[in-house]
Amino acid sequence: MTKPKTPRTATHQKAPQAERPPAPLHRSYETPAAGKAAKGREPKRKPYPSDSPHPTDSAILGARISRRAADRLRSGHLWVYASDIEVIQTGKDDPPALLAVADNRGLLLGTALYSPASQIALRMVSREEIDQAGWLQLLAARLRAAIARRKPLLDSETNACRLCFSEADELPGLVVDKYGEIVVLQLLTQGMLSSGVREVCVRVLREELEPASILERPDPRIRELEGLAAPSLAPLWAANPAAPVTHNQFLLNGLLFHFDANAGQKTGAFLDQRANYASARDWAKRLGAHGQTDACGRALDVCCYQGGFALHLAQVCNHVTAIDSSRASLEVAERNLEANRGRLAGEVEWVEADAFQILRDWSDAGQRFDTIILDPPAFAKTQRAVEGALRGYKELNLRALHMARPGGLLVTCSCSHHVDWADLEGAVAAAAADAHRRVRLLERRGAALDHPVVLNLPETEYLKCLVLEVE
Numbered sequence: 327m328t329k330p331k332t333p334r335t336a337t338h339q340k341a342p343q344a345e346r347p348p349a350p351l352h353r354s355y356e357t358p359a360a361g362k363a364a365k366g367r368e369p370k371r372k373p374y375p376s377d378s379p380h381p382t383d384s385a386i387l388g389a390r391i392s393r394r395a396a397d398r399l400r401s402g403h404l405w406v407y408a409s410d411i412e413v414i415q416t417g418k419d420d421p422p423a424l425l426a427v428a429d430n431r432g433l434l435l436g437t438a439l440y441s442p443a444s445q446i447a448l449r450m451v452s453r454e455e456i457d458q459a460g461w462l463q464l465l466a467a468r469l470r471a472a473i474a475r476r477k478p479l480l481d482s483e484t485n486a487c488r489l490c491f492s493e494a495d496e497l498p499g500l501v502v503d504k505y506g507e508i509v510v511l512q513l514l515t516q517g518m519l520s521s522g523v524r525e526v527c528v529r530v531l532r533e534e535l536e537p538a539s540i541l542e543r544p545d546p547r548i549r550e551l552e553g554l555a556a557p558s559l560a561p562l563w564a565a566n567p568a569a570p571v572t573h574n575q576f577l578l579n580g581l582l583f584h585f586d587a588n589a590g591q592k593t594g595a596f597l598d599q600r601a602n603y604a605s606a607r608d609w610a611k612r613l614g615a616h617g618q619t620d621a622c623g624r625a626l627d628v629c630c631y632q633g634g635f636a637l638h639l640a641q642v643c644n645h646v647t648a649i650d651s652s653r654a655s656l657e658v659a660e661r662n663l664e665a666n667r668g669r670l671a672g673e674v675e676w677v678e679a680d681a682f683q684i685l686r687d688w689s690d691a692g693q694r695f696d697t698i699i700l701d702p703p704a705f706a707k708t709q710r711a712v713e714g715a716l717r718g719y720k721e722l723n724l725r726a727l728h729m730a731r732p733g734g735l736l737v738t739c740s741c742s743h744h745v746d747w748a749d750l751e752g753a754v755a756a757a758a759a760d761a762h763r764r765v766r767l768l769e770r771r772g773a774a775l776d777h778p779v780v781l782n783l784p785e786t787e788y789l790k791c792l793v794l795e796v797e
């Protein structure tokens with residue numbers, strides 16, 4: 327869920343455009359200097375930063391990083407952790423947004439955005455040495471390329487998507503979502519927080535999309551990690567400045583959803599689940615049509631947020647029960663239900679409850695469902711949290727499997743990058759063994775195509791979605 331999930335992601339079926347690596351950065355990975363270095367020949371050495379222990383104002387600003395970190399960059403990754411910085415020279419004043427980066431021998435590796443307060447201190451934006459003007463040119467070109475990759479995904483049924491997904495689009499810290507005619511920008515790293523970046527984004531977005539308004543939204547968690555100031559709540563740009571559009575309805579797969587930038591808490595949709603909504607609906611219908619069980623009968627959507635899965639299932643199921651612990655989310659879900667009444671075949675009932683508790687109670691009480699969706703929040707935000715997260719996934723899946731009718735559908739998701747496919751499948755298999763059920767894998771799915779996975783950047787893959795038939 328990117329959801330409003332952020333550096334929440336998604337795998338996949340990939341559109342040809344989404345697969346094509348953004349050219350400039352990747353081409354320059356194999357710079358002559360890097361190639362020679364790999365062969366052990368000593369290229370001309372340009373010291374970054376200055377070797378002097380007391381650099382003067384004219385000293386070259388930059389960071390020198392460990393060999394391990396340099397190897398990671400040469401393999402195509404973009405991050406340098408603070409603990410891998412051996413020497414850093416940032417000048418006396420405000421830390422610069424851009425820093426030259428060199429390996430431990432002083433060989434230039436490129437230019438990075440610098441985040442002084444973050445554990446991820448450097449995020450590469452070029453394999454060459456570039457200045458602010460060069461960076462803003464790159465930003466404009468990459469944002470245009472990112473938008474061009476998304477345009478084929480939009481049609482008369484879907485007018486919302488993620489236009490730019492940070493590192494996956496070679497723009498670390500820049501997330502841009504489109505909700506119909508409203509575009510929402512998130513600047514999630516210190517280096518991205520500049521008036522120059524905002525101006526370029528607004529110009530490119532206006533030229534490419536002609537939106538009604540462009541808003542900037544803060545992400546409180548990331549802001550804390552990066553030590554960022556809160557952005558202004560005024561729109562960055564509005565076609566009608568006297569009455570800027572800040573809320574609307576947008577379309578996903580032909581269904582209407584509400585967006586409200588002033589709703590306080592995180593708003594917007596888990597756009598990364600869009601294709602999985604349609605897939606869950608289609609599988610429920612298909613399994614129901616087998617006749618073994620009425621998979622289109624009763625459906626359960628656990629952690630439903632604003633009703634993405636629930637409303638899609640209500641297109642084919644007689645009755646959908648949707649659970650979430652957030653009342654505010656369920657209130658939006660109810661408004662979304664009202665907006666789509668005429669498009670739905672079944673009833674939807676919203677239940678405000680803790681998923682663990684209610685699933686335990688209902689499975690003990692012998693409740694049965696033909697289709698069950700599990701889409702909990704990221705249980706493991708760090709590697710250390712994985713073990714506890716897997717216990718959580720197993721518990722939810724165990725309860726769901728107890729309640730699944732034979733021949734029914736279980737769609738079970740994890741949006742934690744740190745929980746990999748083997749972890750998730752292991753947790754579900756262990757739950758199935760305990761529940762004495764066999765589960766057949768129908769599909770392994772990821773995030774929608776607007777949240778591309780870059781294989782050199784494993785962190786871009788986070789959302790996993792298993793589509794299972796419960797025997």
Ligand code: SAH
Pocket residue numbers: 327595596599629630631632633634635649650651652655679680681682701702703
């Ligand atoms: N399926 C949703 C996204 C779910 S995001 C969609 O596609 O739009 C995770 C949701 O889990 C959030 O709405 C959050 O409120 C809810 N949640 C978190 N912890 C929960 C708990 N213990 N019980 C029930 N809901 C929970």
